[in-house]
Amino acid sequence: MIDVENLTKSYGPVEAVKGISFHVDAGEIVGFLGKNGAGKTTTMRMLTGFLPPTDGAVRIAGHDVFEESLEARRVIGYLPETPPLYPEMTVAEYLSFVAELKDVPRATRAARVDDVIGRLSLGDMRGRLIGHLSKGYRQRVGLAQALVHEPKVLILDEPTVGLDPVQILEIQDVITGLAKDRTVILSTHILEQVEAICRTTIVIRQGTIVFRGSIDEFRSMAATRRALHVMVKGPKDAVEKALKLAIGSGTLEYVDSRDGNCSFNVSAPEGQDVREPIFRAVVNGGWVLMELAPRGSGLAEVFAELTKSTDAPGPAKELAA
Numbered sequence: 001m002i003d004v005e006n007l008t009k010s011y012g013p014v015e016a017v018k019g020i021s022f023h024v025d026a027g028e029i030v031g032f033l034g035k036n037g038a039g040k041t042t043t044m045r046m047l048t049g050f051l052p053p054t055d056g057a058v059r060i061a062g063h064d065v066f067e068e069s070l071e072a073r074r075v076i077g078y079l080p081e082t083p084p085l086y087p088e089m090t091v092a093e094y095l096s097f098v099a100e101l102k103d104v105p106r107a108t109r110a111a112r113v114d115d116v117i118g119r120l121s122l123g124d125m126r127g128r129l130i131g132h133l134s135k136g137y138r139q140r141v142g143l144a145q146a147l148v149h150e151p152k153v154l155i156l157d158e159p160t161v162g163l164d165p166v167q168i169l170e171i172q173d174v175i176t177g178l179a180k181d182r183t184v185i186l187s188t189h190i191l192e193q194v195e196a197i198c199r200t201t202i203v204i205r206q207g208t209i210v211f212r213g214s215i216d217e218f219r220s221m222a223a224t225r226r227a228l229h230v231m232v233k234g235p236k237d238a239v240e241k242a243l244k245l246a247i248g249s250g251t252l253e254y255v256d257s258r259d260g261n262c263s264f265n266v267s268a269p270e271g272q273d274v275r276e277p278i279f280r281a282v283v284n285g286g287w288v289l290m291e292l293a294p295r296g297s298g299l300a301e302v303f304a305e306l307t308k309s310t311d312a313p314g315p316a317k318e319l320a321a
Helices: 040-047 069-074 091-101 106-119 135-147 165-181 191-197 215-223 236-247 275-284 299-307
Strands: 002-011 014-024 029-033 055-060 076-079 153-157 183-188 200-205 208-214 227-233 251-258 261-267 288-294
Touching: 002 040, 014 040, 014 055, 014 200, 014 208, 029 040, 029 191, 040 055, 040 153, 040 183, 069 076, 076 135, 091 106, 091 135, 106 135, 106 165, 135 153, 135 165, 153 165, 165 183, 165 191, 183 191, 191 215, 191 299, 200 215, 200 299, 208 215, 208 299, 215 299, 227 236, 227 275, 236 251, 236 261, 236 275, 275 288
Parallel strands: 029 183, 029 200, 076 153, 153 183
Antiparallel strands: 002 014, 002 055, 200 208, 227 261, 227 288, 251 261
């Protein structure tokens, strides 16, 4: 459904996107992850034809975005980071206006507006001025304008930015429902969002893809890190020395000492479980193990590792065809 080949964007001597390539099958929900400034928004704008590339090609549903721009845009629904809303219009007026711009036939225009208002739970807001809506409802209107012409592909750039936790969950539920009969690319830097609604993950760093695979494969990478928090009642220096021996080539980070307890963060060597060696080291030292627990899901650690700044990004970690 989406084919990207050697896509590049340069601004003078600066390459914002550096020859990325990927394929998205029909019906996939893809999380496009990266830190702020990684090149996510630039890529989204090129996929939708809003920004011309320096080099490379994009095909959406078989249409070249730059050679067959009109045909490609007819199958794309795009929600930019800042929705293109007119605050002086009511919700219904705005969606009718967008439907006309997107060549929705006059005979079906009202029905399409009613349909997206219903899908996005905007019925009570249809007569309200957009400028008077909350941030959450404005995001819903932004999604509605992306859907009004029944596109096959949805490209969403940071769709939950600036929302509170409840609004984020509401928008995530909306996106999950919309994706049942569409292909979706969701650009974000929020790991929990990708984990909740995406099946495939692409991670970009400094304009280069550094990971591409399923969300399960991303979780597997996190699982191998075995990130642990350890608290021991005992002398800090002696405990630290024993723990370093127990975890081998893993990493040990001292956190703090309180009330005779010293705390450490542990990252085990890939594929190894160091809980038993840690337990034995503490017992052999004659100390008390106060806590030995997983530290988060590990996803944040993997993301940080993949996206940490470097002058020479490595090749993408590809785990899926």
